[in-house]
Amino acid sequence: MTRAATNLAPEHAPKMARLSLAARLEPWAPLMLVPALILAGWLSIASPSSWLTLTVSGLAMGMMIFVIASGMTLVFGLMDVINFGHGAFVSFGAFVGVSVLLVLTGMTGAPSLVLNLLAVGLAILAAMAVTGAMGFAFERVIVRPVYGSHLKQILVTMGGLIVAEQLIHVIWGGEEIFIGRPEMLKGSITLFGATLEKYRLVAVGLGLVLFLAMRAVLRGTKLGLIVRAGVENPDMVQAMGYHIRRVFVLVFVAGSALAGLGGVMWALYQEMITAHMGMEIMILVFIVVIIGGLGSVEGCFIGALLVGLMQNYTAFLEPKLALISNIALMVAVLMWRPQGMMPVIKAK
Amino acid sequence: MSDPILTLRGVKTDIAQYHILHGVDLDVPRGQVTMLLGRNGAGKTTTLRTIMGLWRAREGSITLDGTEISGRTPPQIARAGIGFVPEDMGIFADLTVEENLILAALSGPLPEDRKDWVLAAFPALRTFWKMPAGNLSGGQKQMLAIARAVIEPRQLYLIDEPSKGLAPAIVATMARALRDLKREGASILMVEQNFSLARALGDHAAVMDDGRIVWAGAMAELATDTALQERLMGLKMEVA
Numbered sequence: 001m002t003r004a005a006t007n008l009a010p011e012h013a014p015k016m017a018r019l020s021l022a023a024r025l026e027p028w029a030p031l032m033l034v035p036a037l038i039l040a041g042w043l044s045i046a047s048p049s050s051w052l053t054l055t056v057s058g059l060a061m062g063m064m065i066f067v068i069a070s071g072m073t074l075v076f077g078l079m080d081v082i083n084f085g086h087g088a089f090v091s092f093g094a095f096v097g098v099s100v101l102l103v104l105t106g107m108t109g110a111p112s113l114v115l116n117l118l119a120v121g122l123a124i125l126a127a128m129a130v131t132g133a134m135g136f137a138f139e140r141v142i143v144r145p146v147y148g149s150h151l152k153q154i155l156v157t158m159g160g161l162i163v164a165e166q167l168i169h170v171i172w173g174g175e176e177i178f179i180g181r182p183e184m185l186k187g188s189i190t191l192f193g194a195t196l197e198k199y200r201l202v203a204v205g206l207g208l209v210l211f212l213a214m215r216a217v218l219r220g221t222k223l224g225l226i227v228r229a230g231v232e233n234p235d236m237v238q239a240m241g242y243h244i245r246r247v248f249v250l251v252f253v254a255g256s257a258l259a260g261l262g263g264v265m266w267a268l269y270q271e272m273i274t275a276h277m278g279m280e281i282m283i284l285v286f287i288v289v290i291i292g293g294l295g296s297v298e299g300c301f302i303g304a305l306l307v308g309l310m311q312n313y314t315a316f317l318e319p320k321l322a323l324i325s326n327i328a329l330m331v332a333v334l335m336w337r338p339q340g341m342m343p344v345i346k347a348k
Numbered sequence: 349m350s351d352p353i354l355t356l357r358g359v360k361t362d363i364a365q366y367h368i369l370h371g372v373d374l375d376v377p378r379g380q381v382t383m384l385l386g387r388n389g390a391g392k393t394t395t396l397r398t399i400m401g402l403w404r405a406r407e408g409s410i411t412l413d414g415t416e417i418s419g420r421t422p423p424q425i426a427r428a429g430i431g432f433v434p435e436d437m438g439i440f441a442d443l444t445v446e447e448n449l450i451l452a453a454l455s456g457p458l459p460e461d462r463k464d465w466v467l468a469a470f471p472a473l474r475t476f477w478k479m480p481a482g483n484l485s486g487g488q489k490q491m492l493a494i495a496r497a498v499i500e501p502r503q504l505y506l507i508d509e510p511s512k513g514l515a516p517a518i519v520a521t522m523a524r525a526l527r528d529l530k531r532e533g534a535s536i537l538m539v540e541q542n543f544s545l546a547r548a549l550g551d552h553a554a555v556m557d558d559g560r561i562v563w564a565g566a567m568a569e570l571a572t573d574t575a576l577q578e579r580l581m582g583l584k585m586e587v588a
């Protein structure tokens with residue numbers, strides 16, 4: 001028996017190799033891209049106040065794109081579903097939210113931050129409720145029959161997007177709608193000589209809170225563990241006793257509701273909404289989802305900030321390049337990491 | 349055989365256009381270890397995956413402790429009381445060792461006594477407790493896969509080739525843990541190609557070929573009958 005005991009597997013205490021600084025920093029490289037881009041912006045923009053304005057604007061834009069893209073990346077990672085219809089939830093969210101704000105002009109027009117934020121909060125809740133319910137129906141009717149077939153998913157969800165856009169024309173008419181920001185979110189503050197729009201600061205704060213909340217759910221709750229495990233190996237999650245389909249529907253609904261929330265944020269950012277705003281923003285959302293690494297919320301967050309900053313910096317430095325700057329960013333990231341910055345390891 | 353924990357009758361499973369199981373009849377006795385043996389491609393893994401509901405049986409019945417489970421979904425079958433260790437281990441590489449185990453505990457937090465037992469059986473898991481499971485070696489991943497299945501008591505454990513690709517020292521650790529589990533009175537159905545390990549752990553054996561059970565009986569009988577081994581499995585080995 002003693003002899004048998006010596007045959008047992010040794011306790012493999014990990015032996016740590018002495019890695020070079022570069023090798024130790026390598027896994028953290030994506031995290032450093034945002035500060036690196038901000039620094040590059042600082043070096044290339046001569047005026048510090050313009051740089052600060054552009055940085056806050058870029059971060060605000062990035063946060064909004066993150067809110068929209070986060071649900072999509074999880075749906076993509078969890079069930080391998082490419083949902084081109086995600087943009088419909090952005091547009092619908094914006095129209096529902098703006099309609100609520102137009103009703104609540106008494107609250108939005110009052111010079112009270114509490115009332116203003118309450119109005120925006122109600123608009124967001126209404127938008128999320130409607131787009132969440134739409135997401136539930138969308139998953140049932142449009143997505144469920146085409147699981148496992150990417151080509152069909154692209155065609156069918158694209159069709160869903162077109163139908164949703166036309167539905168907006170039917171309900172709200174074909175014209176764009178202009179929406180002013182609530183009274184206390186109008187205007188800007190001056191910091192170090194830079195003009196910072198109040199609303200953009202609110203958007204940055206809201207995006208950050210959402211990211212931290214999402215991270216806390218994914219890292220700290222059992223539901224989060226099931227989602228993360230399901231992105232890697234849904235079959236095994238099922239064999240361990242969890243109904244991955246139900247979790248998927250929940251994630252789809254939550255992702256749609258977040259897109260609706262992003263739509264309201266975007267509407268107040270642009271101060272104008274159109275039926276096809278969702279489709280337009282989807283180009284940036286796809287870039288973010290791809291460079292972040294499919295299924296990765298952290299990667300999506302970093303990718304969104306990079307896209308937002310890049311867009312704002314290049315629009316200032318070389319407006320003609322603004323359109324292609326994000327495509328160039330995607331190409332550069334994919335040449336560096338073909339699976340995206342923080343890919344989720346798939347079991348398949 | 350009285351009161352088996354699991355019974356398969358005439359189970360037929362197709363994968364795409366291929367007929368893989370051609371009518372499997374199998375009884376897994378309660379509180380004992382049954383080894384499912386057979387050459388590659390005989391249908392052993394498909395049998396386990398069919399029991400788990402990961403492949404749907406086209407025909408036949410599967411009962412767990414008297415309850416029909418064929419046609420149920422994998423989560424329902426798992427919650428009916430089956431712990432499953434798949435051939436590819438199914439480790440969640442992005443989750444830590446601890447998170448992998450938390451996920452496996454269906455009824456709430458990790459039960460302390462089982463956790464202590466698992467960590468005593470597989471000390472490597474304690475070392476890597478807070479690290480992503482993707483960093484583990486092949487043997488450690490297999491230990492985690494078994495730990496996950498046994499972290500809560502189950503009615504039946506399905507274990508698919510736990511010794512596959514592992515060094516003898518790790519197989520010995522695994523065998524000791526499985527022996528502990530067996531002493532606890534667990535019912536186990538295990539696929540194993542390593543006949544020495546199968547012989548050491550198994551009470552019963554069932555040999556598969558071409559999607560059917562071609563022999564079933566006591567492991568002691570199979571272990572001592574070299575002619576039978578050769579006929580059933582093409583084995584030619586010295587019996588110690």
